[in-house]
Amino acid sequence: MLRNASQPDPVQKMSRAPLYKRVLLKVSGEALMGNRDYGLDIAVLKNIAEDIRDVVALGVEVCMVIGGGNIFRGVAGASAGMDRTQADAMGMLATVMNALAMQNWLEKLGVPTRVQSAIPMASLCEPFIRRRAMRHMEKGRVVIFAAGTGNPFFTTDTAAALRANEMACDALLKGTQVDGVYSADPRKNPNAERYTTITYLDVLSRDLAVMDAAAISLARENKLPIVVFNIHEPGAFTAVMNGEGKFTTVVDP
Numbered sequence: 001m002l003r004n005a006s007q008p009d010p011v012q013k014m015s016r017a018p019l020y021k022r023v024l025l026k027v028s029g030e031a032l033m034g035n036r037d038y039g040l041d042i043a044v045l046k047n048i049a050e051d052i053r054d055v056v057a058l059g060v061e062v063c064m065v066i067g068g069g070n071i072f073r074g075v076a077g078a079s080a081g082m083d084r085t086q087a088d089a090m091g092m093l094a095t096v097m098n099a100l101a102m103q104n105w106l107e108k109l110g111v112p113t114r115v116q117s118a119i120p121m122a123s124l125c126e127p128f129i130r131r132r133a134m135r136h137m138e139k140g141r142v143v144i145f146a147a148g149t150g151n152p153f154f155t156t157d158t159a160a161a162l163r164a165n166e167m168a169c170d171a172l173l174k175g176t177q178v179d180g181v182y183s184a185d186p187r188k189n190p191n192a193e194r195y196t197t198i199t200y201l202d203v204l205s206r207d208l209a210v211m212d213a214a215a216i217s218l219a220r221e222n223k224l225p226i227v228v229f230n231i232h233e234p235g236a237f238t239a240v241m242n243g244e245g246k247f248t249t250v251v252d253p
Contacts (some may be wrong), residue, residue, distance in 0.1 A: 175231025
């Protein structure tokens with residue numbers, strides 16, 4: 001099922017209640033760089049944290065997975081000659097750094113937050129414990145899952161799909177650099193078509209850059225909707241939860 005942006009989408013209308021009660025927000029590490037070439041842009045962190053705060057204020061239970069590509073990418077390290085397992089371990093540690101940075105800004109805004117790592121590091125954060133994470137969310141705390149799945153060869157996209165299913169989330173929200181899924185990169189092709197709704201199989205068969213194949217397959221197997229939107233648009237996360245703004249939903253018909 002494909003629906004382009006010129007066709008009406010009944011899902012994307014204003015609703016009195018948020019579209020979803022419990023969601024996982026996936027943000028890439030690169031999204032935290034802003035206009036920098038490396039590391040963290042504090043203004044970007046603050047803006048994303050403010051949007052999360054506003055979604056929590058709607059009564060939505062939120063958890064997060066943040067990538068580490070702004071600091072170190074395991075795949076890049078491996079392509080440069082590093083052992084892939086070691087390189088991926090370094091990448092997982094980078095995600096912990098980003099998780100702690102996001103926790104800092106959320107708590108500055110008064111949002112109670114917990115970081116849970118798939119790699120135990122008790123002096124910094126909690127270990128990943130599913131029932132404890134669910135309890136935190138039920139109490140209104142934002143839970144940030146760090147260190148991916150804790151295993152090499154798996155991306156943070158796959159970790160996001162895994163944690164979203166473990167937490168019984170209603171949807172996986174993918175915050176990207178563009179406002180949905182396109183037929184091609186709209187930053188390179190001005191004629192690229194944006195979809196409001198697309199199926200998992202279409203994403204896979206067309207090799208669209210939404211998430212890696214393992215994450216898409218895991219979401220499809222568990223009927224987990226994936227909602228793609230522009231994380232850099234102020235208030236976009238809140239707008240999506242209200243059924244407003246521009247976004248694409250990946251779901252079976």
